[in-house]
Structures are given as C-alpha cells and as structure tokens.
Amino acid sequence: SGIPGIFTFVRSDKSKSYFSRTQVKFRRRRECKTDYYARRRLIQQDKNKYSTPKYRLVVRITNRDVIAQIVYARISGDFVLESAYGHELANFGLKVGHSNYAACYATGLLLARRVLTKLGMDQDYQGVTAADGAEYHVEADGERSPFRAYLDIGLARATTGANIFGVLKGAVDGGLDIPHKCKTNLTLRN
DSSP states (O other): OOOTTSSSOOOOSSOHHHHHHOOOOOHHHHTTOOOHHHHHHHHOOOGGGTTOOOOEEEEEEOSSOEEEEEEEEETTEEEEEEEEEGGGGGGGTOOSOTTSHHHHHHHHHHHHHHHHHHTTOTTTOOOOSSOOOOOOOOOOBTTBOOOBOEEEOTTSOOOTTOTHHHHHHHHHHHTOBOOOOGGGOGGGOO
C-alpha cells in the first residue's frame, strides 16, 4: 500500500554535536517542584551577617491541607524550625475545610504563635488581639527585634486574594515580621 521509497530517507536535525552541548536540568526542576531562580534569592544571605540563618515562611497548599513551615538553609540541606498544618485545626474545633482561606489564616496564626513561643518571644510580640482585618506591622519592642521571615510560595501563582496570602496575613497577625505589600491581600485592600 502506498508508493515505496518515498519516506526512506529522513534527515536528522539534531546531530551528536547538538546533544553533547545540552545540559540536563536539576532533578527537582525537571519534576517541576523547585524554582531555583527564586530559591537562590530567598536563601542568599549578606556576607557581613556570617552564618546567621535567613528564615523563610514556606507555604504549600494541597487539595486537602495547608502546610506552613519556617525553614532555613544550610550547606547540608534545609532545616525546619517549626511547622503547622491545616489538618491540625481539627484539634481546635475546625472539623472541615482545612484548605480554604480561613483555614490558611488560622494555620499562619498557629505557626506564628508556635515560633514565638519556641524562641521565648511570645510575651514581647503578642500580635493582633482582635482580628478585624486591618493592616498590621510588627514594631520593635525592647532589646530583641521581631522575628523576620521571607515568604516562599514555591511555584504557586501570586494572584490577588490567593490562599497563600491568607497564611501570610495570619503569620503577620500572629507577630512575625514578614515584608509584604498589602495589594495582594483582599482583606487589606480598600
């Protein structure tokens, strides 16, 4: 069937020299798990701070859970200082909806209080006492500066009103110092 000999010769566009010049990307980049461009900027510390850890608020949201962690990087790998999960909210009376915006806020608040308690700063930085949705920034009280962390959202999109910013708002209201702009959070917009 068909005319023989028409498709016998196929020209190769990519030769051996092409494949010898290509470089395989990192494994976690190939698996679409890590944005190394953003990660490098999040973990890079100033040289005059020596080995002081640079903390990140790592937020990952799955279909059924919210994961919030305070992480710092070392040469041997990343270390988790403290963590909070959305499914832990069942212990506080929230039985369903562990990945919606309210659960994200509560998970961020839980993480902030755990970190400050672990570091002995919970009495110095109380955070917001009444959750009214107003803009809040931590002010330095006494000799200890507020605990600073930088938001790490991974490969999630930073759209206005995303649940990731619910965790950010909860952590800031809990007493953590996280640099942010108010335009990405729906509760803070006019």
